[in-house]
Structures are given as structure tokens and as C-alpha cells.
Amino acid sequence: MTEGPILDRMRLFLVESPIKMARAQGVGSVRGSVKRVLIELSTRCGVTGWGEAAPWEVFTNTPESAFSALDLYLRPVVIGHPARHVRALMAKLDRTVTGCTDAKAGIEMAVLDILGQSQGVSVADLLGGRVRESIPLSFSIADPDFAADLARMHAMVPAGNRLFKVKTGVKPHAEDMAHLEAIRDAFGDTVDLRLDYNQALEPFRAMTVLREVDRFRPTFIEQPVPRRHLDAMAGFAQALDTPILADESCFDATDLLEVVRRQAADAISVKLMKCGGMLKAQAMMAIADTAGLPGYGGTLWEGGIALAAGTQLIAASAGISLGCEFYMPHHVLTEDVLEERIPHENGAVIVPKAPGLGIRVSEHSLKHGAKHLATAG
Numbered sequence: 001m002t003e004g005p006i007l008d009r010m011r012l013f014l015v016e017s018p019i020k021m022a023r024a025q026g027v028g029s030v031r032g033s034v035k036r037v038l039i040e041l042s043t044r045c046g047v048t049g050w051g052e053a054a055p056w057e058v059f060t061n062t063p064e065s066a067f068s069a070l071d072l073y074l075r076p077v078v079i080g081h082p083a084r085h086v087r088a089l090m091a092k093l094d095r096t097v098t099g100c101t102d103a104k105a106g107i108e109m110a111v112l113d114i115l116g117q118s119q120g121v122s123v124a125d126l127l128g129g130r131v132r133e134s135i136p137l138s139f140s141i142a143d144p145d146f147a148a149d150l151a152r153m154h155a156m157v158p159a160g161n162r163l164f165k166v167k168t169g170v171k172p173h174a175e176d177m178a179h180l181e182a183i184r185d186a187f188g189d190t191v192d193l194r195l196d197y198n199q200a201l202e203p204f205r206a207m208t209v210l211r212e213v214d215r216f217r218p219t220f221i222e223q224p225v226p227r228r229h230l231d232a233m234a235g236f237a238q239a240l241d242t243p244i245l246a247d248e249s250c251f252d253a254t255d256l257l258e259v260v261r262r263q264a265a266d267a268i269s270v271k272l273m274k275c276g277g278m279l280k281a282q283a284m285m286a287i288a289d290t291a292g293l294p295g296y297g298g299t300l301w302e303g304g305i306a307l308a309a310g311t312q313l314i315a316a317s318a319g320i321s322l323g324c325e326f327y328m329p330h331h332v333l334t335e336d337v338l339e340e341r342i343p344h345e346n347g348a349v350i351v352p353k354a355p356g357l358g359i360r361v362s363e364h365s366l367k368h369g370a371k372h373l374a375t376a377g
């Protein structure tokens, strides 16, 4: 038996993409553009796969640092490695560089894209097969101009969108209350509202704030306090009927074990850029499933390639049942490097069926869909 396709070439592109709307998140607010690293991996027999490292400096890393780690440290491990031995490759990458989870996730998705194409199956099939064909899509209400977001909701709700996540804690509490009231007044219970504080509250008095927003019947409240305050999170999870979801408190399986041990959350946000890839995300979900915590498909600032990987992961992971926020390419990026965007229908992301990640990137789309800041390889 041969070792199968050998990874032979890695091209890297540090790109900058303009975005249509400002995004206020409390920390690391984004305006104008986002930067990402795109990874093209090729085998000796000419199969090409795509990956993407999409860090956010207040979460994992900077794009420039991910580019350097890929180019100088991870490249020598990847080149010459058999594509089939994905777990062995990922273990070697972990031994080579600590952290850089976004860069490693990008390599893994490119390798799985190659394997899927070589075998004529989708990445979801490689990950155990699909348990769903579509994923409910959540849009984040994060525009500093709330009226602009409300106008978007008036267009999106009739188009079938039901899930909306309001970024709370950025503006004064009274303003958050007024916005939540305006949303419930306009849409009643037809929308599934979620709140995300992005760590904005201090444990002191947070319970009062959360009890007040609780009356708007959110499906979950995400990361109300800073990442380290697991005991405060446990207090909210016990005291409130509304589930508490851990995002910044839960990057990887080690964090998740602690969340479970201290009963610090009722659900988790799973992000490829936090945990370092789809295999690790599935390992996390094995723990979360066992502990009874559902997963939510979160994002940093990924474009179409990384979101295709997230889509394949959720298609194959029953426990990630709270939907996804993969709205960037359709609603925020003015351009993307995919030949065709992954379809959204009736408020859901449709899981591509084509082999690999199910996307197409060409020299033309790569050249015209993003501004290239640096290339290597």
C-alpha cells in the first residue's frame, strides 16, 4: 500500500478584504477591512486544497504572525508529509509551534480538502458523515448604528432569517435594554434572540444586569464576564433560567474540561480558530456531548474558505445544534475569493455536497476577491 498523495507545495497569501459595515464588539472593534491568511496546498500528483487562517488579535493572534508561523516554522513540517496522515501531521505541528491555532486550523482544512477531492467525498464524510444538510444562520446585531441593524432585520426576517445575536455591553445598559425592547416590539417571538457580552461585564453587579435582560427571553447569554471568571459564570448558570454560553472561556478541550468540572456554562461556542482544527473540534464535542452541553458555530473574521470548513464540521457534528454565525461572505465582506458563495436559503447555510470543502478558488477569484499584502511560496 502506498502512502498516497504527498504534500508538495504551500502558497500563502496575506490578504485584506474590505467590509461593508462597522462591527462594534467592545474589544477589537473592526471598521473598514479585515486581514486573513489564505493557504493553497498542492500534492505531487496535482491535487490542490485550500485553507484559511483568520485570527483576531484580541482572541488568538495577529494575521501577520500567523503568516510568519506558516511560512517559517510550519511549512518545513508540511512539505513532504503524506496527506493521509492528518493526525500525525497535526501532532507534529503542535510539537513545532505552541499556539498558532488559526494557522494549524488553516493547514488542516487544506489537507482535508485534498483528501476529500482525492476520494470523491466531502470533508463532512471524512469526519464521520453528515447528520444535517443545512445549518440555521445567526446574524450579529453589532453595528454602532442600531437603526441600520434594525433596518437589516426588517429585510432579513421576511427572507427567512430567525436567529439574531445582539452584541450587548458595548453601549450603556439602558441602551441595550431599549434595543432589545425595540426588537421584541418589532418582531415578537418570531425571532430567536441571543445576547453576547464579549466579556464586557464585571462579576460585581453582573447578576443585576443579566436578570434585567433575561426578561427579553434570550435563547442564551454568551460570555457575560471575562474569561477567567468561571465561578461567576457558574453562578449565572445556576441562578438564571436562560442558558449561559462560554466563548472566550472555552478555547479548547482543556478549557472545556474546566468549564464542565465547575459547571460554568450550559453551552459552548466552537471556533476552528480557537481550538486548532476540525479534528480537535470534534474531540471537544465528544466531551461536550457527554456533559450535555450543546455547541454553537462561532466565528472570528473568517471568509468563505474557513466558513466552508466550519460548515462541513457542523454537518458532521450532531452536538453543534445551536446554529452558526457564518454570515460574513453574504452580509459583511464586499468581496470573497470563492468562485461562488456557499448558498444561504431561508435563513440557513446549505452544506455543500461537492468533494472536499465543496468550494472553488481560482487564480482569477483569488486575484480579484482580495487585496494581497504579502505572498510566499
Ligand SMILES: [Mg+2]
Pocket: 196, 198, 222, 223, 247, 248, 269, 298
Ligand atoms: Mg462571542
